[in-house]
Amino acid sequence: MAGLALEQLRKTYAGGVEAVRGVSLDVPDGAFCVLVGPSGCGKSTVLRMIAGLETVTSGAITIGSRTVNEVEPADRDIAMVFQNYAxxxxxxxxxxxxxxxxxxxxxxxxxxxxxxxxxxMLGLETMLDRYPRQLSGGQRQRVAMGRAIVRKPQVFLFDEPLSNLDAKLRVQMRVEIRRLQRSLGVTTVYVTHDQVEAMTMADRLVVMNGGRIEQVGTPIEIYRRPATRYVATFMGSPPMNILPAEVVPGGVRIEDATIPVATPGLAPGAAVEAGIRPEDLRLAPEGLAFGVAFVEELGATRLLHGRLGGAELVVQVPAGPEPAEGAAIRLAVAPGALHLFDPGTGQRLGMPG
Structure with missing residues (x-):
C-alpha cells in the first residue's frame, strides 16, 4: 500500500479544451479520498489519468515513491471499479x-x-457458481469490487460505482465500501457527483469545479467552513442560502435586520454575500422578515420556501403544523452560523473560526 500525490496535473484535449487545470493533491497512505463535483468538473478525468487510461498533458502522478506518468495501466498496481460493473x-x-x-x-x-x-468479505460465497445475469445490481457491484480486492493493489479507484443502483441499495453499498476500505487499509480515490455519498464516505474530501480544486478538507470542515460560495452551495441539501448584505457597525444588514458578526477588514457600507444554512435559521419574535410561500414536508422536518432580499430562501424547521403557507414570520440566525463571501470573487471573507 502507498500514498498518492498529484502535482500540477493538467489535461488538454484537441482544440485547446482544458479538462483539468493544475490539480495538486496529496492522498496519505490508507486514506479514503472522495472527489466530488458536477458533471464536467474534471473529477473522472483525474481518476482516469491516475489509472493510466488518459494521458497526462503536464504534471506528475506519484504512487508511493514511483512517478507513474509513463507506466502502463497494468503495471501501476492499482485496481479500478467502474459504474457499469464490466x-x-x-x-x-x-x-x-x-x-x-x-x-x-x-x-x-x-x-x-x-x-x-x-x-x-463480500458475502458472495453462495454465488460463486452463478452468472452475472443471475445477480441483482448490488450483487454485481460486489463482484466488481471483489475483482479489485483479489489483486491486492496499492490504490483503489472507484468511478461513480453506485450510480446505477436504487436509493436504498446505494445507502447499503456505500456503508459496505467504507467498511471494506477501513478493514483493508488501501489508499482509495472515489469519484462521485452525489454530495451525500461524498460527505458520508470520505475522510478527505476534494470539491472540484471547472477542472480545478475549490477546497480540500474533512467533510465537516468543508460543510462548516466552505472556502468559496461555490462550495457553500454545492455541499449541503438543501444548499446554503446566499443573500445580499451590507456591512454595518457590529455586523451585516440583510433587508431590515442587522445580524451580529465579526467583519475584520471590511468597511461599513461594503457589499457582501451572507451565507446561512437552512438548519441555522430559527423562528424568532424579531429578526429577518420572511413570508412562507411553500412548505415541503419531509417527515421529521419541514422546509419553508420563500424569498428574502430578492433571493430564494429555504428554512429547515422541526415537523409540525406551523408555520403554514402564507404565514409572515421572523427568523434569527444561530450564533456563529453566518458566512460572508466576496460578491465578485466568491471567496470566503476573513472571519474568526
Whole structure:
C-alpha cells in the first residue's frame, strides 16, 4: 500500500479544451479520498489519468515513491471499479473474480485463496457458481469490487460505482465500501457527483469545479467552513442560502435586520454575500422578515420556501403544523452560523473560526 500525490496535473484535449487545470493533491497512505463535483468538473478525468487510461498533458502522478506518468495501466498496481460493473457475462462469479489473477500467472492455490477470501468479505460465497445475469445490481457491484480486492493493489479507484443502483441499495453499498476500505487499509480515490455519498464516505474530501480544486478538507470542515460560495452551495441539501448584505457597525444588514458578526477588514457600507444554512435559521419574535410561500414536508422536518432580499430562501424547521403557507414570520440566525463571501470573487471573507 502507498500514498498518492498529484502535482500540477493538467489535461488538454484537441482544440485547446482544458479538462483539468493544475490539480495538486496529496492522498496519505490508507486514506479514503472522495472527489466530488458536477458533471464536467474534471473529477473522472483525474481518476482516469491516475489509472493510466488518459494521458497526462503536464504534471506528475506519484504512487508511493514511483512517478507513474509513463507506466502502463497494468503495471501501476492499482485496481479500478467502474459504474457499469464490466463483468464478463459468459463467466461465473468465481471466474470473473479470478480472471485478472490468471492473466498475471498467479499460482492456482493462491488464486483459490484470494477468491475465497474476497467472496467471504463480500458475502458472495453462495454465488460463486452463478452468472452475472443471475445477480441483482448490488450483487454485481460486489463482484466488481471483489475483482479489485483479489489483486491486492496499492490504490483503489472507484468511478461513480453506485450510480446505477436504487436509493436504498446505494445507502447499503456505500456503508459496505467504507467498511471494506477501513478493514483493508488501501489508499482509495472515489469519484462521485452525489454530495451525500461524498460527505458520508470520505475522510478527505476534494470539491472540484471547472477542472480545478475549490477546497480540500474533512467533510465537516468543508460543510462548516466552505472556502468559496461555490462550495457553500454545492455541499449541503438543501444548499446554503446566499443573500445580499451590507456591512454595518457590529455586523451585516440583510433587508431590515442587522445580524451580529465579526467583519475584520471590511468597511461599513461594503457589499457582501451572507451565507446561512437552512438548519441555522430559527423562528424568532424579531429578526429577518420572511413570508412562507411553500412548505415541503419531509417527515421529521419541514422546509419553508420563500424569498428574502430578492433571493430564494429555504428554512429547515422541526415537523409540525406551523408555520403554514402564507404565514409572515421572523427568523434569527444561530450564533456563529453566518458566512460572508466576496460578491465578485466568491471567496470566503476573513472571519474568526
Amino acid at each position: 463483468l464478463y457475462p459468459h463467466m461465473r462469479v468465481y471466474d470473473n473474480l479470478a480472471y485478472g489473477l490468471r492473466n498475471r500467472g498467479t499460482p492456482r492455490p493462491e488464486i483459490e485463496t484470494r477468491v475465497r477470501e474476497a467472496a467471504r
